[in-house]
Amino acid sequence: MHHQSKSYRSSLAILTALFFIWGLITSLNDILVPHLKALFSLNYIQASLIQFCFFFAYFVMSYPAGKIVSKAGYKMGIIFGLLVAACGCALFYPAASMRSYPIFLISLFVLASGLTLLQVSANPFVNSLGSPETAASRLNLTQAFNSLGTTIGPMLGGIFILSSVILTSDQLAALSPQDVQGYLAQEAASVQSPYLVLTAILIAIAIVIGFCRLPKLADEKQSSTSKASHSLWQHKHLIFGVVGIFAYVGAEVSIGSYLINFMQNPAIAGLTALDASQHLALYWGGAMIGRFIGSYVMTRIPANKLLAFNAAIIILLLLSAIFFAGHFGMWAVLSIGLFNSIMFPTIFSLALNKMGSLTGRASGLLCMGIVGGALMPMVQAAIADRFSLLISFTVPVICYLYIAWFGMSGYKTASKN
Structure with a gap:
């Protein structure tokens, strides 16, 4: 019993770190909106596509995510979700290199698809790690760390993404072609580096969870009749x-x-x-x-x-x-x-x-x-x-x-x- 309790504590610690990263990534969207709005000279409708592509993935991918989890289990669902989210973060590199707003939107959709799978997998997993009497306490703990991630995310994003001054179209027109290219390369790099770091972190967490002996959970089978x-x-x-x-x-x-x-x-x-x-x-x-x-x-x-x-x-x-x-x-x-x-x-x-x-x-x-x-x-x-x-x-x-x-x-x- 003591060994099982220790296993639950270590599993909960890993999942708590996962919720933290999850919150941090989600809150970075609030940094991307003003950054990409200025960089691509977008109006508010065009900039709102950032949140649209991200959250629309929850609507589109919720049902497929449930099917994946029901067949592969919670642990594999979490690992697969982390890897899909990592792919979405990695796609920010070519999106920034090509300075393509559509590819940024595709990257966000892929990233959010991975997070949707995590949402379907991780919440019930945390809920079942231990006695039912303490389930609410465990969920509150992980959600608090999710909120910690959303708190730290804008601060880090502001430092690494919004630290430079975005030039207006008139200011860009006054620069030489070489200076314009240098400026655009600098702005691209400001997005690339943070998301490459997140890619590495997500892959690392997936590897750690893959090697962890997480407890098997019994799923309740419910009728699927019309x-x-x-x-x-x-x-x-x-x-x-x-x-x-x-x-x-x-x-x-x-x-x-x-x-x-x-x-x-x-x-x-x-x-x-x-x-x-x-x-x-x-x-x-x-x-x-x-x-x-x-x-x-x-x-x-x-x-x-x-x-x-x-x-x-x-x-x-x-x-x-x-x-x-x-x-x-x-x-x-x-x-x-x-x-x-x-x-x-x-x-x-x-x-x-x-x-x-x-x-x-x-x-x-x-x-x-x-x-x-x-x-x-x-x-x-x-x-x-x-x-x-x-x-x-x-x-x-x-x-x-x-x-x-x-x-x-x-x-x-x-x-x-």
Whole structure:
């Protein structure tokens, strides 16, 4: 028994490192958006394709990932996911060398496909490492380190990717052809090196996990009949939860994607790209701190009420930023991360309430709601291009209005459940 416990601890330590890298890679998208927007002279709609390609992979690849895991097992699913993600990171090298925005987008889709497989494999694996009574504690631990990764990611990305000054088209026209080529090569290298390092780290983790004797886990076999699949749609609180996940991920990604451009706006704070990227870490750091605070508060306040309260506070913060702008608006938006922290797991758990034997299939359906991270930034981008970036923050306001409703009413299960 002692040997098994030690094995679980070592396995959990490895997976915790995996969650950290996972969060770091995801948060680097918020650095890529302003960097590639400036480098390729993109409008907000074109720049939003970065998040679209990344999060659309979750929608496209969730079902195939589930089939792979069901046949190969969790361990092989994690290893395969790491290797696919490593391929996506490696593709950044030719994308930067050729200075091709489409290849960057393909690289992001491949990278996110690997992370989707990790999402399907690692979460249930961590949940099963040890006794059921401590499962929530283990998941909170790994998710906290995921948040640590999203906090550190923007700081490192800002240093290595956004440290140089992006030249305008007029400034480039004033340079000699040799200087232009040197400048473009320098900007390409700023993206290549960090992602090559991530490629090596992902391959190294895959090798370590390959040699580790991770415990075999017993999967619950569920019926795949059309009747079981059809019955999912009879649970209104589950469907409302899918929309809730869509709204939350869409709002979170939208805010994170345009927060650097938001802070660079002279009407807000007029920060440089590098300074703004360092401030972005506060947004994600707040989510990490809020996760610890929220886990304690939920022992005294019902989860649905805390969800509705946090959504209401975020709505007030966003409206304050829109109407008052300036440094106050910057700090109002940065503080949203603190209140975002508990939303994803809370919506997820409320939507799965009383699903019984359909819980596994319901979880897969909820994961498809992550596609909100692909679509909502594009909606906000369209408004930013048509009106202004400040006005475009009304999009996440609408998302949080829905989440507040879900916390007050939409989470309730039907009496027959």
